[in-house]
Amino acid sequence: MNVMFRSTRNAGNVVTASQAVLKGLAEDGGLYVPEYIPGLDVSLEALADMTYHETAYAVMKQFLSDYTEEELKYCIRCAYDEKFDTPEIVPVHEADGAYYLELFHGATIAFKDMALSILPYLMTTAAKKNQEDREIVILTATSGDTGKAALSGFADVPGTRILVFYPKDGVSAVQEKQMVTQKGDNTCVIGIRGNFDDAQTGVKNLFGDKALGEELHRAGFRFSSANSINIGRLVPQIVYYVYAYGRLLKRRVLKAGEPMNVVVPTGNFGNILAAFYAKNMGLPVGRLICASNENKVLYDFFESGTYDRNREFVLTTSPSMDILVSSNLERLIYRAAGDDAEKNAQLMQELASTGAYTVTPQMRERMKDFCGGFATREQTAQEIGRVYQETGYVLDPHTAVASSVYHAYREAQNDTTPAVIAATASPYKFARSVMEAIDGAYGQMDDFALIDELSKLSGTAVPRAIEEIRNAPVLHDRVIEKEEMEQAVKEFLGIA
Numbered sequence: 324m325n326v327m328f329r330s331t332r333n334a335g336n337v338v339t340a341s342q343a344v345l346k347g348l349a350e351d352g353g354l355y356v357p358e359y360i361p362g363l364d365v366s367l368e369a370l371a372d373m374t375y376h377e378t379a380y381a382v383m384k385q386f387l388s389d390y391t392e393e394e395l396k397y398c399i400r401c402a403y404d405e406k407f408d409t410p411e412i413v414p415v416h417e418a419d420g421a422y423y424l425e426l427f428h429g430a431t432i433a434f435k436d437m438a439l440s441i442l443p444y445l446m447t448t449a450a451k452k453n454q455e456d457r458e459i460v461i462l463t464a465t466s467g468d469t470g471k472a473a474l475s476g477f478a479d480v481p482g483t484r485i486l487v488f489y490p491k492d493g494v495s496a497v498q499e500k501q502m503v504t505q506k507g508d509n510t511c512v513i514g515i516r517g518n519f520d521d522a523q524t525g526v527k528n529l530f531g532d533k534a535l536g537e538e539l540h541r542a543g544f545r546f547s548s549a550n551s552i553n554i555g556r557l558v559p560q561i562v563y564y565v566y567a568y569g570r571l572l573k574r575r576v577l578k579a580g581e582p583m584n585v586v587v588p589t590g591n592f593g594n595i596l597a598a599f600y601a602k603n604m605g606l607p608v609g610r611l612i613c614a615s616n617e618n619k620v621l622y623d624f625f626e627s628g629t630y631d632r633n634r635e636f637v638l639t640t641s642p643s644m645d646i647l648v649s650s651n652l653e654r655l656i657y658r659a660a661g662d663d664a665e666k667n668a669q670l671m672q673e674l675a676s677t678g679a680y681t682v683t684p685q686m687r688e689r690m691k692d693f694c695g696g697f698a699t700r701e702q703t704a705q706e707i708g709r710v711y712q713e714t715g716y717v718l719d720p721h722t723a724v725a726s727s728v729y730h731a732y733r734e735a736q737n738d739t740t741p742a743v744i745a746a747t748a749s750p751y752k753f754a755r756s757v758m759e760a761i762d763g764a765y766g767q768m769d770d771f772a773l774i775d776e777l778s779k780l781s782g783t784a785v786p787r788a789i790e791e792i793r794n795a796p797v798l799h800d801r802v803i804e805k806e807e808m809e810q811a812v813k814e815f816l817g818i819a
């Protein structure tokens with residue numbers, strides 16, 4: 324049976340999976356969610372012997388049910404290939420009493436590659452299925468990692484163009500260099516004077532602008548989104564939690580049916596929502612531990628039931644989590660409201676007008692598997708230093724936030740359930756913060772010297788993604804005000 328997708332803000336807006344992938348965001352501003360969450364149709368025992376590709380097919384076919392077997396297997400094969408530096412795709416590294424799920428072995432060495440390697444294939448397949456012959460224009464706001472992963476996924480894909488906006492002073496040196504050196508005739512990268520939320524709000528407004536949409540339509544273009552609001556990003560992210568469970572079975576850490584906890588360094592709430600969907604598919608997941616940095620809106624939300632973005636935005640050492648409005652939380656709110664689009668729309672309206680909303684006690688009850696924690700910049704640096712000193716394993720700052728939160732949780736709750744920590748970026752991507760955390764004396768060196776030091780100290784090879792940008796020329800150097808985003812889009816498409 325086909326699983327259909329509904330907007331979280333309008334129960335009457337129903338589309339197929341491939342249409343939801345093509346659209347990204349619903350016209351009413353809502354996000355597409357599956358009408359129900361399908362169960363896994365393979366036994367838990369069987370997961371122990373399944374490859375990443377097999378697991379991906381078993382999970383994704385349940386949701387993307389209007390793609391044929393051939394189409395889906397083609398997308399999976401093209402996405403998870405030699406772009407990844409290990410045939411395992413997602414290795415599970417045991418260290419320090421936890422299991423680090425290494426989601427950073429793809430082309431841009433951050434977990435966004437897990438979904439953005441496959442999204443272009445899902446999208447171009449969806450365009451064919453729906454007789455869409457207009458050119459697809461991917462508009463993306465990035466806190467650093469999505470931008471490069473999306474550029475890398477869509478560069479030179481026929482029938483698509485991609486425009487990425489990033490906060491000029493809100494990303495790491497390596498993140499910026501990765502983006503501004505992007506090749507491909509269909510790519511464009513622009514810095515915004517503002518923070519990630521400004522960039523994200525700007526992109527959402529462009530999507531919601533009917534007049535602009537019609538102008539584009541006439542010119543032969545349609546917008547879509549590579550942000551984690553696209554269901555085509557969420558579904559591929561469910562896969563690795565199911566895969567992780569299989570690995571823990573294989574190593575006899577767990578017996579089939581026993582729970583694992585999941586710890587996720589969280590920003591836009593996409594990654595941890597995928598773990599929640601995995602649980603709802605029948606995967607034995609215990610607690611979903613949501614780790615934040617000092618922008619701890621989500622921690623406060625899980626503690627109090629009130630989501631309140633009215634606070635100072637803090638630039639931290641984990642920039643991909645510097646977010647005050649977590650878009651994907653809307654999908655959880657919708658579900659906690661009993662799949663009630665009207666109730667959800669009302670809360671989102673409150674968020675837009677006052678910057679805050681409070682959920683009911685019944686909704687909180689339905690979210691009780693989640694718990695929040697946060698780590699300050701200092702705690703994050705200490706965690707990188709501690710784990711390195713004690714085990715030799717080097718964490719990136721995002722993963723270190725999760726690791727720090729996990730150890731605090733474990734101690735406070737006395738919960739010894741095996742825990743999978745989503746390791747969302749390679750330490751090479753944030754070499755400066757990482758090396759300074761290990762030894763303050765490294766502060767003097769330049770970024771690439773630090774990268775070479777990191778390689779020596781960790782005994783790991785410098786990833787290809789870093790070698791590629793070492794001497795690459797800057798191809799995109801434009802910086803604009805956030806009010807100029809619409810104009811920039813038109814110029815890029817040649818319709819200004």
Ligand SMILES: *Cc1c(COP(=O)(O)O)cnc(C)c1O
Nearest residue numbers: 468590591592593594643747748
């Ligand atoms: C995007 C990102 C996150 C946050 O993930 P969400 O799905 O937005 O919650 C965490 N760490 C890294 C390295 C990222 O790139």
